[in-house]
Every structure is written in structure tokens, then in C-alpha cells.
Amino acid sequence: MKIAKNPHTNPTSIKTRxxxxxxxxxxxxxxxxxxxxxxxxxxxxRKRCRAIRAASYASMASAVGPNKAWSRxxxxxxxxxxxxxxxxxxxRGAARGSMNPRKELGLGQEKELRELxxxxxxxxxxxxxxxxxxYIQCLRAQVQVMRKIxxxxxx
Amino acid sequence: MEKENLFLNEVKTSAIPYxxxxxxxxxxxxxxxxxxxxxxxxxxSDPFESALSSMVSSPxxxxxxxxxxxxxxxxxxELIGRLGSICNSGEISPQQPYSINGNNSANTSCYxxxxxxxxxxxxxxMENQQIRGNLQIPGSHFPSLPSLAPFSSDPGxxxxxxxxxxxxxxxxxxxxxxxxxxxxxKISRVSSNQSIKISGxxxxxxxxxxxxxxxxxxxxxxxxxxxxLSRSSTPENVxxxxxxxxxxxxxxxxxxxxxxxPQVDANSRKRKSIPKGKGKETPAAxxxxxxxxxxxxxxxxxxxxxxKSEDGSANEKDAAKTKADNTNQKQSKDNSKxxxxxxxxxxxxxRRGQATDAHSLAERVRREKISERMKVLQDLVPGCNKVxxxxxxxxxxxxxxQSLQRxxxxxxxxxxxxxxxxxxxxxALMSKDMFxxxxxLPHNMYPSDSYPFQSQPNLHxxxxxxxxxxxxxxxxxxxxxxxxxxxxPPMDNFSxxxxxxxxxxxxxxxxxxxxxxxxxxxxxxxxxxPTAQMKVEL
Numbered sequence: 001m002k003i004a005k006n007p008h009t010n011p012t013s014i015k016t017r018x019x020x021x022x023x024x025x026x027x028x029x030x031x032x033x034x035x036x037x038x039x040x041x042x043x044x045x046r047k048r049c050r051a052i053r054a055a056s057y058a059s060m061a062s063a064v065g066p067n068k069a070w071s072r073x074x075x076x077x078x079x080x081x082x083x084x085x086x087x088x089x090x091x092r093g094a095a096r097g098s099m100n101p102r103k104e105l106g107l108g109q110e111k112e113l114r115e116l117x118x119x120x121x122x123x124x125x126x127x128x129x130x131x132x133x134x135y136i137q138c139l140r141a142q143v144q145v146m147r148k149i150x151x152x153x154x155x
Numbered sequence: 156m157e158k159e160n161l162f163l164n165e166v167k168t169s170a171i172p173y174x175x176x177x178x179x180x181x182x183x184x185x186x187x188x189x190x191x192x193x194x195x196x197x198x199x200s201d202p203f204e205s206a207l208s209s210m211v212s213s214p215x216x217x218x219x220x221x222x223x224x225x226x227x228x229x230x231x232x233e234l235i236g237r238l239g240s241i242c243n244s245g246e247i248s249p250q251q252p253y254s255i256n257g258n259n260s261a262n263t264s265c266y267x268x269x270x271x272x273x274x275x276x277x278x279x280x281m282e283n284q285q286i287r288g289n290l291q292i293p294g295s296h297f298p299s300l301p302s303l304a305p306f307s308s309d310p311g312x313x314x315x316x317x318x319x320x321x322x323x324x325x326x327x328x329x330x331x332x333x334x335x336x337x338x339x340x341k342i343s344r345v346s347s348n349q350s351i352k353i354s355g356x357x358x359x360x361x362x363x364x365x366x367x368x369x370x371x372x373x374x375x376x377x378x379x380x381x382x383x384l385s386r387s388s389t390p391e392n393v394x395x396x397x398x399x400x401x402x403x404x405x406x407x408x409x410x411x412x413x414x415x416x417p418q419v420d421a422n423s424r425k426r427k428s429i430p431k432g433k434g435k436e437t438p439a440a441x442x443x444x445x446x447x448x449x450x451x452x453x454x455x456x457x458x459x460x461x462x463k464s465e466d467g468s469a470n471e472k473d474a475a476k477t478k479a480d481n482t483n484q485k486q487s488k489d490n491s492k493x494x495x496x497x498x499x500x501x502x503x504x505x506r507r508g509q510a511t512d513a514h515s516l517a518e519r520v521r522r523e524k525i526s527e528r529m530k531v532l533q534d535l536v537p538g539c540n541k542v543x544x545x546x547x548x549x550x551x552x553x554x555x556x557q558s559l560q561r562x563x564x565x566x567x568x569x570x571x572x573x574x575x576x577x578x579x580x581x582x583a584l585m586s587k588d589m590f591x592x593x594x595x596l597p598h599n600m601y602p603s604d605s606y607p608f609q610s611q612p613n614l615h616x617x618x619x620x621x622x623x624x625x626x627x628x629x630x631x632x633x634x635x636x637x638x639x640x641x642x643x644p645p646m647d648n649f650s651x652x653x654x655x656x657x658x659x660x661x662x663x664x665x666x667x668x669x670x671x672x673x674x675x676x677x678x679x680x681x682x683x684x685p686t687a688q689m690k691v692e693l
Contacts, residue, residue: 026570045568045571045572046571048571049564049567049568049570049571050567051571052567052568052570052571053563053564053567053568056563056566056567057563109546109549109550109553110549112553113549113552113553113556116553116556116557116560117556125525126521126524126525126528129525129528129529129531129532130528132532132552132556133528133531133532133535135556136532136535136536136552136555136556136559137535139556139559139560139563140559142559142563143559143562143563143566146563146566146567146570147566149570150566150569150570150573153570153573154569154573
């Protein structure tokens, strides 16, 4: 399988790289917002939430590196719109379906999956499944690290 | 392949003396032409003599006794020794009776065509015997047919015969290396092809140029065959069939006493084939006659089949052969590039009573790959194991991805609320990272799976312990953790200091140092890891 030969999939490295990047990004965010120590109004919080989420995705994508299509897509989107980076997955793509319709799979589901996985609009189905697998793993790691960070920051 | 080429060259050079040995006796015109090459060839053949003269087998030596000069014998012995070194002596010996019998085996018939081809019939039986002896030993196929005796006298024939012997040698060697059981059939096939090609060169005046071209063509063709045959151990049936076909063509020559007519036919065929062989190199040369084309294509296909479906059953191979035969007959018409399409075609095949056209095969392969990926995904997504059906599985996957993304969103929201404490988060996070990585490290040293995070169960187990006691009661560990957290901002310095600390404690608390070391290791980036390791191990 393609992923197995990928030298950048050392598991600890991706996770720890993500953690380091994410912490750095959060620190930067908190330092930027550090002028007002407790901005607890909802607008600020939402903005901050969005920024943190974007930072998490970006750090995960950069930790994964440019070998994966989804990380490339995330990084591209970040680069293109650094200003307000909304969650890249919810964006409606060009809605170009797969070139050859698969009968054994629901077309709606495939389309949905393509929209879920960043950069998944333009790849064939096999590659989409590959990317989905990797993306799921990375998301899981992301969730774990974030949960841990939350735990340690809250206690 | 290189080996074979080397061997070809060797045999070529060493085979030249045969042609020359026939020539001084025949007193033909071409002697002057061949003399320089004689010396060279002898010189080149000397090392083989020293190396391989011990390998000579007695029957071949007895055959070689018929030849006139000692040098010939030596060279013959070398060839025999080479053959014997590569093939077993037991394999050579059964082939020689074939050559002696001549009439029955395809090999003799193959050689009979070149014998018939030369127009000059000058020479006596002695020379003929010599030549025959020469040929017999390397090729071990050369027939002792009386009908061939008058034809074999001219130097062109000798040279050709020598070349045939080279081919036979090559074929013997290459085939014996691979499939010792089936030597005769394969060899007969290869040699028959070559003999047909080369026998086209019988006009003596054009002999040089044509010989050059023919040698190239024939050798390249033989190279191709060797490359195929060397890989091949299985497709003996096809090759045997081919050899029989070719032999049937050429057997008409000795069998029917009217030697000249089939010879003329063969020559006409071969004359057609000669310019092809010159101009177009190997494929055209291989495809000189339709049967040859069949042979070549079948060889290639059988090799492709072999290389790809080595583990396939014999039934599959038989079916593949039938297919290959069908395609061969198409390809023999155009004579162009037989091997490539069937390779892919065969590669794809995994059929058990399914549709066999290319589209359905490709579709099946694609579906298999997709299902394979789906299986991987199934292992990834929890609760997806019980689900059957790809649509449901896709649903599950989509739900899982969405839930993960929602979790990320939720966590980021939470983190946004937790904002003010972020500053000292770093240290705790680092320590926690250490713990998590410590839990996951031994499993992740050699990632065997396709996806990066295999160690998540370990992480789950590691988290609660970390949450309960982020720094264990061990003094050293806590000290180490503090040291690390203090040194955090410059990462490189951090690793160095941590490793120094670990070395400092190494004497007393070796096991603890190991733990601390592992923690350090996972904290660092990759480039720093080996250095830290080295320091710790000092």
C-alpha cells in the first residue's frame, strides 16, 4: 500500500509534531490576545474558537506534510485564505462527481465523503479511500491531543 | 541477462575456430578472411581451456576425436566443459544420441536446414565428419546424417555451423540453467529458429555482411529467448509444441530425399527474413516465419505468464496458454511487438469462471482494490466491523469523520474558553506528551501498519495514568521533568540538557534513565534523536 511505504508516517512523530505545532500556535494566539486577559464575550470566544480550530487543522496538516492530498488541500486553503479560515471541510466544492459512477456505492455517500475529506473532490475513489483512512487517523490523533491539552489546561 | 550475453560472446569467439578449422581443409576462398579471427579466437578460448578442460566429458571427447587439429579438440573440450559445468553431464549425454540419430529429433532437423542450405557441395566425408564432430560437441545436436555430408563442406557452412553451435550452446546453457528436464525441446525450438534465420545467408559473397546482420539478429533473438527462457521453468508444453512445429518444417528436409526443394523454400523464407533481421533488430528477426513469430510470442507470453502467475495453478496457465495462442495467431500476422499486450492482460487475470474481457477484468481489479481499502477503513472506524455492505460502511465512515470533526470543533471551543491558562500549559503538555509517547513508544519504533497511529489504545491507557500522576513519585523523574520544562523554549538545548541529566543519573538509576530517555526521545524532533541517544548511551 502506498501509505505503508511513506517515510513520513512515523506515528509518534506525527502526533508529537502536531502537538508541538498546535501548542505553539495556541501560545501565539494567546499572546496575541494576551492584551485582554479575559475576553469572555461570545464574539471573541467564537473568533478564538475558530482560530484555534484552524490552528489545529493547520498544524495537523503541516505535521503530516505534503505527502497526503488532504493535508496539501488544507495547507493550500490556509495559504489562500489566511484571513478567515473557516473549517475547510464544510465548504461546498465544485460538486464534480466521480467520472465513472459506481453502482455498488451510493453516489450521494461518495460525494459526501469527498466533501468531508479535504481535497477529495478531484481524486478517484480508491485514492479517496486511502486519504480517508489517513485522514481519520490524523483526526483521531488530533482529537486526542486536543483533549489532553484541554485536560491539562483546565486542571 | 548479462551473463548470457557474456556467454554468447564467449561462445561466438570460441566458435569461430570451428568454422576456421573446417576451412583449411576445405581450401576455400574465405580462409584469408577468417584467419585473423582465428588467432584471436584461439587466444580468447585459452582461459576457458584452463578453467574448464577438466570438465570434459568422455563421450563428447570421443566425438571430438574425429576432428583434425588439437586446437579444435581443445576448443571443443572447452565448450563441452562449459556445457558440462552448466548443465549436468547426464543432460548432455542424452542429447547426443538425439544428434546422432538425427532423423527423429527436432534438433537434427533444425540443423539439417542449414546444412542443406549451402550450395557448395565440394568436400569430402572427412571434413564433413570433422565439422560434424565440431558441431556435435557444442551443440550436441548435430546430426550425423549421410545426406548432410555433401552439403556441409564449405566454409560458409562451417562458419554457420559454428554459429549454430554457439546458438546451440547458448540455448543449451540458458535452458539447462533453468529447466534441466526439458532441454531438448527448448533447445530444438531455439536452435531451429536460429537455423532458419542463418541458413538464409548461404550465398557466399554476401556472407560477411549477412553474417554480421544475421549474427546480430540471431543472437539478439536468442538473447530474447534466453531472457525469456531463463525466467521460464513452467511453459515447457508450449515450447515443446513449437519445437515440434519447427522441426516438422525442417524435418521434411532430411526425411524427404529431395533435399533441395524444401531447402529452397526455407531459403526463400529466410531471405525474406534476413533484411528484416538486419533492419529491424530483434522482433522482426524473431518473427521471420509465422511459426517463428508464434514461437516468439508464445515464449514471451509464457514468460509473462510465468513471471506473474508463478503461484497460479496449472489450470490457469493452461487457460492462459490457450489465450496466448489465440493472440499469437493474431500477432504473427503483423509480426510487431507480441509481448507487451498479453503481459498486462495476463497480469490482471484472476478468473474463476468470470468474464474475461479486458474491461471486466480491469473492473474486477479495481473493485478488489477498493474493497481492500474499504477493509482497511473498516478496521479504522470503530463499530464498522459488523457492518456489511459498502454503502453502509461508507455511511459509517462518513459519520465517523463528521463526528471527529465535530469533536475537533468542540475541543477548540473548549480550548477557547480555557484560554487564560494557556501559558503554563506548555510544560504540563510536554510532560503529558512524554507520558503518552512513553506508553506508545515501544510499539511505534517499527511501524508495520499502513496508517500512522497504531498506538492509540496505548495512548488511552497512558492518559489516565498521566492525569492521575503527571509526575511519578520518583525523584529523578520529577527532576528530569522540571529540567525539561525549564529548558523548553530552545528545543535543541533542551534535548542536550535532558540527555546530560540522564547521563548524570545513569549510574544509579539506569532503568529510570531509560524511561527518561524515552521521554526525551519522543519529545525531540527526528534529527535530534540519534544524538541524544548517543549521549545517553555514553
